[in-house]
Amino acid sequence: MKGPCTPGVIYVGDRHAGKVHVISRIRCEVMSHSDASPEPVTRGDLGTIATRAARRDPEGVAFVEVDTGRTVTYGAFERWSNAFAAALRDRGLTDGDTLAVLATNGVEMYVAHVGALKAGVVTLFCNADLTPDALAYQLRDGDADAVVRDPALAPKLAAFDGDLDPTITTEADDTDAVSVASLAGTDASPPDVAPAPDDPALVLYTSGTTAKPKGVVHTHRSYTYGVVNTLVGGDVRRDDVQTGVLPLFHIHQDLWTKAAFCVGATTVLYDDFDPGTFLRSIDDHDVTYVNLMASMYRQLLDAEAAVDASSVRRCVHGMPMEMDVRERVVDAFDADLQKVYGQTETLVTTFLDPRWQFEKSGNYVGEATPFADVAVMDEDGELLGRGETGEIVVRGPSVMQGYLNRPDASAAAWTDGWHHTDDIGRVDEDGLLRFVDRKGDMIKTGGENVASIRVEECLLDHPAVAECAVVGLPHDRWDEAVTAFVRVVVGEDVSADDLHTHCEARLAPFERPKSIVAVETFPYTATGKIAKAELASAHRDHYE
């Protein structure tokens, strides 16, 4: 059944009163918003972060877009997102409906997201690199009611056969879709909606390296705690100008952006990551806070650009960084270097404090943030002491509400009172958590457990190795044989024997690769990680 459709106005189809939106582990909840709405005076739902930022400093710069040169103040952002929220409600979206956001970094995309929060509408952040089929799966599974998409990403929607008609577009294109951009400058009050703390706010899909991606449901409450953990752990300050080059549709950049809103800092947005452009932007915009994956720092160090980067005070990185790269980053930027760890289900949970950067080689992830309780657990559900290796478990108010429509998966993740991360780790004598490996990537070989990451780190230490992945492949004698796939740096000449010799000096016999295979490229997930399961599957007959 369709509701009233006014010509020239966005209509979003099929509203179902009482529709089941979230099936969490503990209960199947019919969205019943009004019962739980908080008193307006005590509201703290996620969208109010923007309202407070605008009151604190309406002229403060929320965003700078490097590619367009445009700046948007907190006051303008507030009015614009209010207008978008009102437009969503006017066009029939109501509490607990879901707006898919399919866009790369830009102010319009973020206006749509924050506007949805204010309208009580759940944001389903879609990875812009998904294939049309994978995207269609998430839109169906995530029960998307409407979509905001970049004009350039419209073709990605081709495989989705559900009802998103008409769609909303970030910037005007040659379709009839109403654009977010057209609402800029509109002055509107926020809708009279007060999401309750436990109402869903965002759905984000896991990368699904080993299984179908799962929708992670965060409430206004859980996500706000994730923002607080980021703000305090990452030490984002009022005067910071931070980079926003990682995708906003991932928790990492989104959490930092919301942390900036909490204190009135500025986020610089980039279309994509080009090392030269990025370095020049640091100079142009007096960037103080750089936030990148480890591999991107390596690209920066290799780039040639004569820029003044003295404004930078902090460099945050996700993913492990070799010690020599850490040294070069700190040298280059004269800044504190800090490692962050977390996952979509728990948001940011630990940081390796800058003081430890040169004390702790290997993949240390550090100490828990204020509202994350982080421990290591054995297979019997007992918490382990320092020095003991087990699964990293997390509990606390930043943990997700559950997996969407997958009560079994939620129940499986939440045993013994803790959320299980599927990551293996141990806490060292200084109380610092060290990441050992993904649980599924541990290799069981000849009765020993080998962390694939340990072998990968060893190979990456060789100057000729640009990228590598280590997996366990079926083997008569070893059960799983440690097997390395490496991509060699262009122009380097290195043999498998050289690499075996390199490993012999650094790894125990049972840890050493039984075979080292050179490859031209790897299969990747949409989030840019090497798809190890796919790699292992493709080579499962390697030892036959």
Next chain:
Amino acid sequence: MKGPCTPGVIYVGDRHAGKVHVISRIRCEVMSHSDASPEPVTRGDLGTIATRAARRDPEGVAFVEVDTGRTVTYGAFERWSNAFAAALRDRGLTDGDTLAVLATNGVEMYVAHVGALKAGVVTLFCNADLTPDALAYQLRDGDADAVVRDPALAPKLAAFDGDLDPTITTEADDTDAVSVASLAGTDASPPDVAPAPDDPALVLYTSGTTAKPKGVVHTHRSYTYGVVNTLVGGDVRRDDVQTGVLPLFHIHQDLWTKAAFCVGATTVLYDDFDPGTFLRSIDDHDVTYVNLMASMYRQLLDAEAAVDASSVRRCVHGMPMEMDVRERVVDAFDADLQKVYGQTETLVTTFLDPRWQFEKSGNYVGEATPFADVAVMDEDGELLGRGETGEIVVRGPSVMQGYLNRPDASAAAWTDGWHHTDDIGRVDEDGLLRFVDRKGDMIKTGGENVASIRVEECLLDHPAVAECAVVGLPHDRWDEAVTAFVRVVVGEDVSADDLHTHCEARLAPFERPKSIVAVETFPYTATGKIAKAELASAHRDHYE
């Protein structure tokens, strides 16, 4: 009806199932705990702050007591407060019952408070300086079921005729009361209780300068946001060693103590404020973070002590500080100086950033914390722009649940969607909030409004004035006549004429005191503020 009473074991009388505990503005709620308990994995109630601190760094020092030399680690504090929580539950206290805490600063007092949080028991923090009658009023009004008190404060309970028998004592005395101290070293699991975010956690009474004190109810949720506002706004860090000389039974010191728990910092506890002892403790314990009322800084500057205070990086103060004192504090400590503003109902709401300390004379309170929305409103409920004077209003998740048993007072405080602070202020051209006066202390004189504080600041600028209070007294011509009461610095010789001349050079004619009266001392409230209403009442015939 009494429950089972075991000899030698604490029994707390009269549990009423379904008892009405909190009457907030919007609903009269029968405590129904189990319905609302959060999933253990996602718990974030206030007591879990201690649990996370203990896991993060069990050997980290939570408290140092200056007077006893004792240190208590986060690990020991966790076990101790678990044991106290279990003892409370064993002795019959249950979800939503209220434990009064009547004690000065010390670890036992804080163990009792955090143990109560873990047991789902509400803490009623009592001011240790209350008279027995005033205390009896709060215990009755606050519906206290049990009490933890210092041995020395036991006589204060004399005027209370309700059932607190037997009481609990912080340290063993010559009564049969079980002591918190006796549970030190006990290893216990926390009770299997999970307070829900909207369950009451603390009740704190307003100082009641003008009316009967009102019980302010904070939930686990609202108080946690207060802690976050303090942590971020006050920039409390992992390595900080902060002073804890302000009373823990007030929000100010308690919020900073919980902020320290969030990051694993240390709080140094003092029995009382002695400037010499305090200065030596900075040296002895490498204090980094000093937190005092403005008047205490003045006492420090006048004290003679040869100590090394170079460890101090930050000095926070409540209450206004004259510019020359600010300069002397920054000189003495070579530290950032930061002003804080808030009230029991809203917790910490604004800070004046150190960068503004020498730019903004007068009682500036600065910018809003991340989760406080702060504005200025006129009498018609309209928000005002920069430069306009009106009532300071606050909204956000750190605002109290309501006044206990006073739905009318809650409703009166919460009009037009905001909490009304009863403080008058205005936002300046830099977006900084300036406190003008308490609403009730504004003087209406000859058709003009005069902020009593403006006149007080002027008089305090005179070197001979130690303390002063300005009130409006009935006057035929002026309606209210601006009248100043001053206490002169011992040994100074100053006449009323001298002070009138001082004011003439600095105040507009309508602002100048019509009369200046020297006094030996002032009437004070239990929180140490001058009781202006009492002063005005005693002198109401001054102009007859």
